[in-house]
Amino acid sequence: MDVGLVVYGPLDDRSGGYRYDLELVRGLRAAGDEVTVVSLPERSYRQRLRDNVSALRRLRDVDVDVLLQDELCHPSLAAVNSRLDDTPVVSIVHHLNSRETHPPWRQHLQQAIESRYLRSVDAFVFNSETTRETVAAVTDPNPNVVAYPAGDRFASDGVPLDDEEIRARAADGPLRVVTVGNLEPRKNVDGLLRALARTTGQWRLTVVGAAVDDRYERSLHALADELGVTDWVTFTGRLSDADLAATLRQSHLFALPSHYEGFGIAALEAMGFGLPALVSSAGGGSELVTHREDGFVVDPTDTSQITDAIAPLFRNRSRLVSHSLAARDRFAEHDTWDETSQTVRSFLTEFVANRE
Template structure:
């Protein structure tokens, strides 16, 4: 089967959505399918809307000789007009990680994004969702279409942490070692985490921040000012982007993964942290509840509530037996979760079915 994938900037970025796309493409290629990646430069939302008038983008899409065209839904501002103007019978399948209209922005801007996003969703033939909550969110905007839910796996690295180590690590003296992993943008909630941690005694915690600081430089400057205003410089380490090996080492030595996002369509990072025996402090908004069981493998907290973050982190810091118990439960849940091979199975089967519906193909 010949497939195309349209995605901003190719597959080199480090966020969970890019990791998802990268793993699906690699899995499909391993099974003998031909996958052509069509990169579109990611600029601002308004600039990417102009891609709909771009002859270069139109030429790249027209040149594709594929049976099924996959599109990362986050590219929707660049594709809505191109999809409406297509005149072939190649099915277009949108991979939806989360909707941009669920991100934090001013009311009028979000109304505009919502309208454009809805128009894009109407132009595609089918969907691949990363979670049932993501599917429900999309079906709140447009009528249901053929779809498959293919949850991400977390098994691309071997955590190398035994349950005995998870228990002994939790009982080690000293501050609770909190790890934040995510692109440094407002949606990921680092500011909420910092405010929550600052409400706790300084000797109870330390924080390592792992993530790309180049995507939203103004937000990073806000975070720098917040760290200074809260006087927590000695407790916070900014590690920047890390290789898989370096990230694994950081998670292996941590106690708690904390990413209190405003919204997550799924939250691959929660699952990956659980593989290292780290309970997850996760967003109660969106798909994280499919990964994290509140009170058993982590805590689900409402977006934008530092006080709730402080209460959750404080309970882990002062009750290390509970931390150990939840760390082992997190690892058990990780082991029971579907793998990346399972996700590729679902996408492959679904895409094959879409090809047959649209056929015939050479």
């Protein structure tokens, strides 16, 4: 099968959707498929809209059985798909941009553009049932497949951790919390900081992720200073896989109470290290985390919920151990990237055959 994939920028090992796309390409190629990656320029939203003409020219020259498109690229593709003749288009949807918070005028405009794009594709790959439901509110989501992201990229680092290491770590030092994701308002690191500052125990927070929004990054440093917790917070920027694995291994809790998250690959990866995952109720987090068993599902707008979930772990390390072991076991039950890729490949193979 000849497959095309449209992404913004280079297809590398960035977190989230890029990790999903990269692992899918690896899986398809390992199965013997030819995959052509078409990289569109990463630019401002307005400039991306102007790229529809150049994107059309480039995609008309791509001879494939099926064209995969990362839905993130929708501004550059909204007027393209209807002009691609007979090439079937399958959109990989991680989360909808229109579910994020924007000024009203921009929200309305982006919803219109994204809706036009979604109605222009022939089939979908969803990263969660929640994402499928959000698309179903816009257009018919069929045919589709839900293929959950995996978290086994750290298998060579001894993941999943064994009971002994998890138990020994739980008794060690202040509560070490880690959050992983691009620094942007949607990730709600500010809400996490406020919640931690309200606790009475000793803690350390490691914030891992590229500063994609400079203004937001500056506001986080200012907030930490305002709350008097600057010495307890470390901003690392983006880390290599080895350094990220080391950070996860020595942490106690993963926390990412995003305002919206389609699924949460970083949370799943952290669970492999025996970290209970505190995730948002806004999105697909509840499909991964069972509240108060292997983590916590909280309202991202309610700081007290985040505080109430974390506070008992300071004084009750046996509870931390219980949650940690359950998180590790939940990770072990989850599909691997090979299985996720096979799920998508089987869907694509059947889809192409039915089109023919």
